[in-house]
Amino acid sequence: MADPRRVEFGDFLRSRREKLTPKSVGLPAGSRRRTAGLRREEVAQLAGIGVDWYIRLEQGRTVSPSVTTVDALARALRLSKTEHAHLKALARDGDRRAFTREIVPPSIRRMIESLNQPAYITGRRWDVLAWNDAAEEVFAFGQLPERDRNTLLLVMTDKQRRKLYGAGWTDIAKGMVAMFRATHDVWAGDPAFAELLARLRQGSPEFVKWWEAHDVRGTISGRKTMSHPTLGVLNFEHTSFQANDDPALKLVIYTPV
Template identity: 60%
Template sequence: MASMADAVPGGLGDFLRSRRERLSPEAVGLASGGRRRTPGLRREEVAELADIGVDWYVRLEQGRAVSPSAATVDSLARALRLGPAEHAHLRTLAGQSGRRGFARETVPDAIRRLVAGLGQPAYVTGRRWDVLAWNAAAADTFTDFARLADPDRNVLVYLLTDPDARRLFGPAWPDEARRVVGQFRAAHDVWAGDPAFLGLAERLRRGSAEFAAWWEEHDIRTGGEAGQKVLHHPRRGLLRFEYATFQANDDPALRLTVCTPVDGPAATPE
């Protein structure tokens, strides 16, 4: 099996290929043409539907041409029947250039004080879903992040590799984990080739069979800034929360998530 590093530099090519392989000929009005050796559409069929040259499309999938025009991107989105979120993601992948290497974000002291002063669970994450700040209620509800090594203070690492997280989320764990993986995939593709993102994805792939399978599907998720969580806490029983996520004005990469208890026990530490 190819390593994660082998699969990258082309977030764009990988995304195009995954969407092509998902689309049946019948879905776009083409005859299946009998038995096919590979799933989905052929490259030449996508090129024809998008009204671009076959060689140009092949180069895009192989990562040998990384600067398609906006018109080409829109044509490919129509040909591949992409939804709005996928279309926007394709535009982002097609336009990436000259990005600096990833650096872990810094949480301003004012935000740290705000989080610490909240009575309900609250925490701050960055672009890789690193947990950068949290309060006592979050530590009591989820896990004591202070006891974790710095590389382990990450929502994805906790959710996908910690057995306690599976027990905490109970039957909702697959949906919650898959949602976060889809959001991470969208961010990862923007930072395609960056060692910080590659390393995290590689670690998750080794540590979680579910992640490895979901990663190959190349699902992307947007939104998820608000919703509900039902947790099965080992000491406090069933906990219900509404959560909302906010971006910091000074650094939009920072996301503050606040969980408010709903029809259940108080969310403050005992």
């Protein structure tokens, strides 16, 4: 059975290859092309590796590319810093333990409860694990079943959350899908991630479209404007931090602006 992480590695290579043109990498256009992007042999040529070897990588075969090969592929495919880091993460033989829901230490719970601005803690799978009163007033996490307290699931499949972000929903949601892609691929094949992915696919046609593009991006701070049904228009600046107690835990804070 194919290693799910290797499958994602190959799919990511293919998605980046199809976004390039010969002109963008300094190659002649040549004869008419039946498919979008570069040919596999052109990527292999640019990376300085064998065509058969590249094909095996793109097919998700159980092969282990060296750091040098991964770096050469990143240069050939003109990957961004974030994309390069993602490719390296997928190439590593990582921890194969099954995902388990994280536990928030009492000290971190007390810290977010002391904050006046909305704040909450998420885990690797983006499950909301703890939040304060200000976050409850805005996001109403406590009114949801535990299995539904997931930031990506709520933004993509909950109609009320979609209304909350108004005209800005598309940019916010698309960006979140790309950020989650970077996390998911490292956990590809894990039952907990597979279950969440199935719910997202079933509940959102936009998610399916953006997911297949296989774009990745890092976590960034920014601003969000929300149209809350009882609080009115809210403008926030949001940022996130990793916890030293457990790097899987992420603190998200919304500061009114």
